[in-house]
Every structure is written in C-alpha cells, then in structure tokens.
Amino acid sequence: MASRSTSSLCTTTLLLLVVSWATSASARNFYQDFDITWGDGRAQILNNGDLLTLSLDKASGSGFQSKNEYLFGKIDMQLKLVPGNSAGTVTAYYLSSNGSTWDEIDYEFLGNLSGDPYILHTNVFSQGKGNREQQFYLWFDPTADFHTYSILWNPQRIIFSVDGTPIREFKNAESIGVPFPKAQPMRIFSSLWNADDWATRGGLVKTDWTQAPFTASYRNFNADNACVWSSGSSSCASSTSSSSDGNAWLSEELDSTGQDRLKWVQSNYMIYNYCTDAKRFPQGFPPECTMS
Secondary structure, three states, X not given: OHHHHHHHHXXXXXXXXXXXXXXXHHOOOHHHHEEEEEOOOOOEEEHHHXXXXXXXXXXXXXXXXXXXXXXXXXXXXXXXXXXXXXXXXXXXXXXXXXXXXXXXXXXXXXXXXXXXXXXXXXXXXXXXXXXXXXXXXXXXXXXXXXXXXXXXXXXXXXXXXXXXXXXXXXXXOHHHOOOOOOOOOEEEEEEEEEOXXXXXXXXXXXXXXXXXXXXXXXXXXXXXXXXXXXXXXXOOOOOOOOHHHOOHHHHXXXXXXXXXXXXXXXXXXXXXXXXXXXXOOOOOOOHHHHOO
C-alpha cells in the first residue's frame, strides 16, 4: 500500500509540474510582445508583465507597439478605459502598416464628461484611404472593469467584436473596386493622448487637467491565432490554410447567431455610419456600402 501511495503521489506531482510548465510556457506577457515607444515613463509594464498602463498629463501622453508584425490574425486585448471625466482624451488601439499608402484597422475610444457615455469610433484604411467611420455607444461602463476588444482580420473580412459580440464587419469588396488590407503586414499600436480640439462634442468640451493623470489599463493580449510576418514570410503556411492545421479563423465568417448580434448592436448602439451620411456623399455612397 505504501509503495502504491508513494507512486500515486509521485505521478500527481509530476502531472502538476507538467501542467505548471505548460501554463507558464504558453502564457504571454507585455515584456515579450510589446515595446513602449513614447511617453517618458508615462507607460508602464507591471505585475511581472501581466498589466500595461498608459498615462496622460498636460505635458504628454504615452504609447506602445507590438514587437511583431502580422499579416492576418485574430487578436484580442482587454482594456479598462480612463474613468471619471475623460473628456478630451482619446485611447487609440489599432493595427497599422507603414508608408504613405498604409493600411489600418482602428478602435478609438473618445472620452466624455463624467456620467456621459464613451464613444467607440472605428475605421478601416486601405492603401492610405479611410473615411469609413462607424461609431457606437457601449452597453456597459468601459471604465468599471476590463472588457475584450477583438479584431478578426482574414482575406475575406474584418470583424470588430466587443466581449465576443460583433459590432462591425468590413467585407472584402475588391470585386467592385474597393481596396482591401491584405498585402501589408501591420503592427499593433496603442496610445493615450489629448485630442480636445475634436474628441468630445466636436471640440466644445476641453480636457480638465485638474483630473490628470488620466490612465488606461491593458491585460490578456492574445494573438495565438495570427500570422506573424518576419523576413518577408508568414508563420502561417498559406493564406488558404484550412481548419485541419488550426487556421480555421482564416476563413471564419459570422454565423446566423453572430449576424443577429451584429444587427442588435447596430440597431441599438450605432450612432454614426458613413454609409448613411448622405450629406457627406452627395455624389453617392462609397461602393462597399451597397454590400449586404
């Protein structure tokens, strides 16, 4: 009996060690994945790399970027936004390439007076052309806790999701002459900065610097399902890889439930859509607006 108990104990200990090693080996942290790029100490990586904070005061904001470039990916980040009177501030979280004909996939969180809702501003740039804004209120307080903001970017579509709920889909419309981001690798960027000339009520409400420093927090970055671009090649075998090699997201689309949730968000929480702004496009809406 004693030898069986000892053997069982050793086996259990070994299993715990293996699980612990596997967990630590797979865990990501901000030291590994990101570089702080500006802010003179206002951006900090804390808790052994599990937490990153950006701060803004009257002298400067702050920002970071990913070490890796990606060409397609399913990317998650949890954010907790600036609480209280955040009017005039913008927290930007986005993917972007370089150059004058850059591609970009944008989340921007526009601050507001205490008690008034944040505005979530989204945009898609392709070959240097944007002007594809959609804006939303959120169905929760984004300053009270962390929430997950996701981008699914594959050759067919870009889907913006919040806590797993899709809020926007931008489909590949190359067939009708609309450029789509698919050839330029992009890094992840984030920054917290002062934009009180336009961010809140078109610039009418200014930043209250007596409330500074303003701080936004980040955790639980995940890009396990993403194609890392390095030295001219992708970590994914092919952009047409199938689910058999774990890259099902490369052809992922919204199922009927996802489409229903997207409609729910857009019916109840969308506050601006460039595809319905007739005054802005008197000669006719952009061609992608005709796609269902």
